[in-house]
Amino acid sequence: MERELVELKTRLQEISDLNSASAVLSWDQATYMPPGGAAARSRQMATLSQLSQEKFTDAAVGHLLDALEKQIDALPEDDAALVRATRRNYDRLVKVPPQLVAKITNHSAMAYQTWTQARPANDFAAVAPYLEKSVAYAQEVADCFPGYDHIADPLIDWSDYGMKAATVKALFADLRAQLVPLVEAVTAQESADTSCLHQFFPQDKQRAFGEKIIRQFGYDFDRGRQDLTHHPFATKFSIGDVRITTRFDEHNLGDGLFSTLHESGHAMYEQGVDPGYEGTPLDGGTSAGVHESQSRTWENLVGRSRAFWTHYYPELQATFPEQLNTVSLDTFYRAVNSVKRSLIRVDADQLTYDLHVMIRFDLELALLEGSLSIQDLPEAWHARYEADLGVHAPSDIDGVLQDVHWYGGLVGGAFQGYTLGNIMSAAFYDRALADHPTIPDEIGQGEFGTLHGWLKENIYQYGSRYTAPELIERVLGAPLTIDPYIAYLKSKFGELYAL
């Protein structure tokens, strides 16, 4: 069995190298590549991705997995986890017939292309037939994984393995029930003055300030770097090279700063994985939700907390004296935590964000179940925004045409991770505070070692060694609930808005 394990790991390492090379090409495409490089770059990435797939779906990999699974109980636990994670990824690739994959690939390109033109033209009718197909293909893909409880389960599994539609629906229903009245109460108050954030803040100073903070968080610049791009992201080439990107708006201080903090959370997770997992499917965050919980921890729980700004605001004022010397800490703290009922998910604040996400999750479940037709989707969208956020988009541009996710090929499984991440972030943080009650005080001193150490020990190091449900059970000793998240939101926004 040792031989099979060594051979499997050798094959996985080669596949991982190809995927890492692809990631470097993709990073370069988003940061430094000149426009003339675009056409060849797409082809080069397609070549790498096809080779990686060919190597992963090689029948020999299946045989190795079969052999190892027969004696999985005799394997060391890390190796058993490796076999299970590899099997999941393998099945995802081999259970969907190549002809269906080819059809979806073609369809995705056309659906996306159509959407890029239909959105500015407010032309939902143009994308409707593609969306219809996207739902049908998603159903067809789900049916390649028989035995599910809900047709969305196999799609949710691709990003949040083991988080069933039923579980997520129940969590989200609870959250919505609490969140809608909370948002109502907060937005009934006078809104925060955010003008202090919209002065002129030179990019180089913004960048230096943000990088200083994330270095103190524990993001290791010897094993990473930050570059500029249009759409911020974190990416990993190896455990020794986990990079982030950001963008700066010189007239909006929050945009670049919180994006830097957010991406540093994703990156610290990846930097913290056990180096022994490098080159295997265990090397990397275990699910979209857990990943998001780490970015939101540093962006929101830490980075938008009063303790944090009590320490950093004087430094920020010293960095931008002309802009901020007459702005009080309280005004600034309220500004970075302002709440608005709005139409656009990606611009939403901490409190309303989840409402945007849950609308999409519920609608895509309805589409997949067949209880909502594509034709009725735009109105269903408006109705939910009206009900949950009290706003109505003037057109579909900022309505159902807003996000790319549904127009990239499949419908389902792409949204739940954002809100699961928020729920988990508070639950994990609660646990960290129970273990180390000094954490908030330390944050107030610009010290993050205890929190970072706790996250590394309890979450980061395991990579994908545990699935999200397993990790939650391990860390919390119980299944996930929304209670810590709701308590956190009520306490924070209750204090801010004197509820």
Added chain:
Amino acid sequence: MERELVELKTRLQEISDLNSASAVLSWDQATYMPPGGAAARSRQMATLSQLSQEKFTDAAVGHLLDALEKQIDALPEDDAALVRATRRNYDRLVKVPPQLVAKITNHSAMAYQTWTQARPANDFAAVAPYLEKSVAYAQEVADCFPGYDHIADPLIDWSDYGMKAATVKALFADLRAQLVPLVEAVTAQESADTSCLHQFFPQDKQRAFGEKIIRQFGYDFDRGRQDLTHHPFATKFSIGDVRITTRFDEHNLGDGLFSTLHESGHAMYEQGVDPGYEGTPLDGGTSAGVHESQSRTWENLVGRSRAFWTHYYPELQATFPEQLNTVSLDTFYRAVNSVKRSLIRVDADQLTYDLHVMIRFDLELALLEGSLSIQDLPEAWHARYEADLGVHAPSDIDGVLQDVHWYGGLVGGAFQGYTLGNIMSAAFYDRALADHPTIPDEIGQGEFGTLHGWLKENIYQYGSRYTAPELIERVLGAPLTIDPYIAYLKSKFGELYAL
């Protein structure tokens, strides 16, 4: 035959994509990669390179070549050239037995490692046994290509295909005979005052000035970019993405500026290749010598000419008024063309540079022929430096231990391209002036379109469609001679030093 050609091109495209991915990873390694990424990056590049080799040496490629060669006369000329170039590359990979390749790979790593410690310690004895092996392996590799006239020919072929040792020796003997007395005459005069180049020149201004010039040369920044690195180089990811790197010394204006001009010459060659050759062995400069001829054209023939500085020096003064307003054009022009007998090849000036190169070429020929022993090499080095340049290194550090080339695995074929490039640059330029006598006047106006257009039409577009000897014959209508190069050097340095 159409089918075989299509299949060959499909395979070559995939191999080219893998090689391009490798080039991106290598560029990133030299520009932006954080230190923590080093170990994984070496492995990732090794994986890509091994896959590319496996795919290229696939027996199916050999069968396709066999089939196509049988009817090569019936192929369109471009396709026939493609088959010939592919055959050359294929034979290089398949004719050397894998066991020998493996032995050389191991040996290379150890030889290089030993050299990095032996050079600072001035310990030639430590590297001597490795160098002995490097010569033996080089001879063994050469013997995999029987039928050569000189044992160095197969090694020279790898970088300068078709340039036989005998041809190069004859050219170099002529050149040395002319160059030694010229250098003697010039260095007998008072040396130029170079102090104007060694003031403080802020990096960002140096960079902007250099990039403005190469943009005017015709380097297309929509299909390339310049980044910072330790050792400047040009690299190609596709015809639409050809990048250069440079470094700046804020106390040496010439270092970064001429490196930028030099690399832009390499890059314009690659940007100018017929896009129809993309993804095939024809996509790329045809030999080390021809490539160097293009970098030296823009660095030296253009960039160190009086006409060029007559136009650009006022702009340079306006960029660095404090440093240069009291320095005359003549003083500056003499400074960038100063001549010194020196010990270090990479720091040598335009006039003495070839003497350094030819010493190495002659010594490696003697090693390969067996007429010089490793034991006698350090003294042979000193003797030639004494004879050609009138200098004697105080130790082997700046003597035989100076360059990495001989300590990277094989001896032979790595140096001749530098001087062949200089010889070719003058010969091609002479031809361009015969076709367009206005070129020097245009350079004096900061106009380079005629020269760039001529190079593109006569050299760049063909990529590796013609071998270097074929290209020379096409452009010059005659074999290469040193006459234009010597005439150029005598005229330029004769004027500068009033010989």
